Every structure is written in structure tokens, then in C-alpha cells.
Amino acid sequence: MNERDPKIESATLSRRRLLECSAWAGAGLVWSLSGGIPRAMQLAGDAMAEVPAGGLSFVQISDSHIGFNKEANPDPTGTLTAAIAKVRSLAVAPAFMLHTGDVSHLSKPEEFDTARQIIGGYGGDVHYTPGEHDVIGDNGASFFSRFNGSPNRKWYSFDSHGAHFIALVNVLDLQAGGFGRLGTEQLEWLERDLRGRSASTPLVIFTHMPLWTVSADWGWGTDDATQALGYTRKFGSVTVLNGHIHQVRQKVEGHVAFYTAMSTAFPQPAPGTALNPGPMKVPAEKLRSVLGIRTVSWSPGSAAAVTDRSLDG
């Protein structure tokens, strides 16, 4: 992934934003000095920066698909286990982990149990949001009970290190011919959740399907994402993390930076490069180079970094 052009960054650093960022610096934290947009890098090995006191580092994993057993990866439990080992080996221990859905392949209890057991090896807090594979047959009741603590706790938010984290669910009550969907009830909740918050609060939204249309032909988008993002308009820094498409993609649009993550189970093709978006077969020895984890970290006085790390890196 490319680092942002510093000329563009300086041009977008408005006085208002500078004041907001200065306020952050004064508070001992800076989400980003580049117009609220974290820089993105794709690194391997030991390039992760140390996070001094006051900084934050957390991990995103996605699409573990426990229960999948096809040629693209006959052993997703093995690769999820490798992903958790990678998290544990990070030079800077993450404050917590996010899982952006498709924990299971077919919403089976034993798939959820296996995933939970392996992910539990991380040892820290994990915040989940479901993928469409996690809500088959019961509209997510089993998933929400197991991973969110209650069948009624679907979407939620929490604060950490001065940033506001929002788990959105865009895989329920999908409509024929549509994409991902948030729905009226969730949109109203989101509007209420954001109302009254300071515009200088960095927002991190995590969800399963992309909130920007990566591919209309393959349904890689969310029907009512525009409305949701409209509620974030006053905020200087909005970072959206998602899974679903099993590959790293990024896009910056206005105040919002979008990042899709790798899977821990199998890759999917780039839009338009295959007949369908299903599992992509790669030579066995290459599989772990296209699976991975993501760290998001930032330090006082520097820009936040989104770093994707392959399992073999």
C-alpha cells in the first residue's frame, strides 16, 4: 500500500483540523496529523513502531471461516491458530482485538466453539461483529449470544484511549438484489450514539461488508452506507475497518479512510479478475502469504499506521 503524498496532506490540513489535532496532541494523543486520515503501510516483519505511553495499538482479524474445508484451505483452524500466534508475537501487545466477521463458515455451534477456543489463545479482549456466514438460519441470535454477550446486543460502541469504536452489523435482513444493509433501527441508533460527541474524537467503525462499493457486480458494498457515513460528517477522523472480501484494499474519501482486511482462511480474487468472488486457490506454499492480521497503531506526535501483516511475514 502507498503512503500518502505529503503535499496532499498539507493541503488538506485545514486550520480547524490543525486545532483539533493540536488539542489531541495536548491531551497526549494524536490520531493523525494528515487531515484525520491515518497513513497506511504494508510491512513485513519487525517494521512496527513502538507505541510509547499514551499511544494505542490494536489488532483486527477477519474471516476465519471455521468449518470451511475446500481446496482453497483445508485447514482454516490451523491458519487461525497461526494468526493468533502472530498476534501474540507482536512487539507491542495490542490493547484489544477486533474480529470483523465470518468467524464461522456455516453458523454451526461447533464452528463457533472452535473459533472461540482458538481466538481465546490471544488472552485479551475481543470485540466481534458478524459476517453473513455467522447469521444463517437464526438471524444471528446464536452469534450475538456467544460473542456479544446477549442475543439482543447486535451493534454497540465503546471508548478506548480517547477514540470511539463502533461495531456496525450490515449482514442482517438482506434484501433481494441488494448489498449489505444496516437498516433503519441501526441507523437511528448510530445517529443517537454520535450526537453530542466532540468532533475531535477519532471514530473507528468496524463492520463486515465494505461501507464503500468495491464491486457492484459481486455485491461488495452496503446499501445504506451513505446515510451512516453522513452522521460522521462533523468528525475530523473516521476510520472504517471491514473484512468480507478477503484482500487488502483502501480508499480515502473526504474525512473517511476505508480499509478492508485479509482473511485468516482463504483469499478471494480482486474484482473483475475471476468468474466469481468465491475462494481463490493459490499454491499451498503461498497460502500464508495471502492470509494475515492487521495492526492499527498510533503514537503521540505521529500519524496512525494501519499495517497488514501476512501470516508468513
Added chain:
Amino acid sequence: MKAIFMHCVVLAGCLAASVSGSASNAADPVNIRIGNFAFAPDVITVAAGTTVQWVNEDDAPHVVIGVDNDTPIKSPALDTADKYAVVLAKPGTYKYFCSIHPHMVGTIVVK
């Protein structure tokens, strides 16, 4: 899982026979192939009482669900090579989609 689907197919066959009185419908379900994240054919016309059967040929699971609230089309998750059959006894237009890949849509016209 497979045993359950076999059961569904057999059951569907009995229903078809009782509704339409035609043994040939039960013996020869009309197949809709699920491949490359699409239904093929995506629009078909069948006689009332026909058994319609979806066969998943993708490496990804699909869930076939009718659009109408009272739809008889409600499959469980169909993994690779799984089949789901339903008898459409009542004439009408049945729109359906994949509930986990909702851009996949199809229509069955029953006459």
C-alpha cells in the same frame, strides 16, 4: 447434512405426487444450477406441482430464500454439492434470492 437433503427431496417428491397427481414431476425435478454466484437459469416457467431443485456447484455456501413473506422457498445453508428441492403447487410468480449474497436473484413462474 446430505442425508437431510436426500430426505427433503424424497418428501418433496411425495408432495408433488399428491398435489399434481403427476408421477413424472416427482421423478424429474427441474434443476436450477447455482454456479459462479448466480442462478442458472435465473428465470424459468414450470407447471403447477413441479418439484424445483437447486444444486450448489460453487465452492461457497448459498441460502435460497423466497422474497414473499409466505414463501415456500426456504433452504438451509447449501454447501458445495448440496441440493434443496421444493414443490411449487400454487400458480404465481416466485421471486427468490440468496440470503447471504443478496445480489443473486431468480424468478420462477408457476402456471
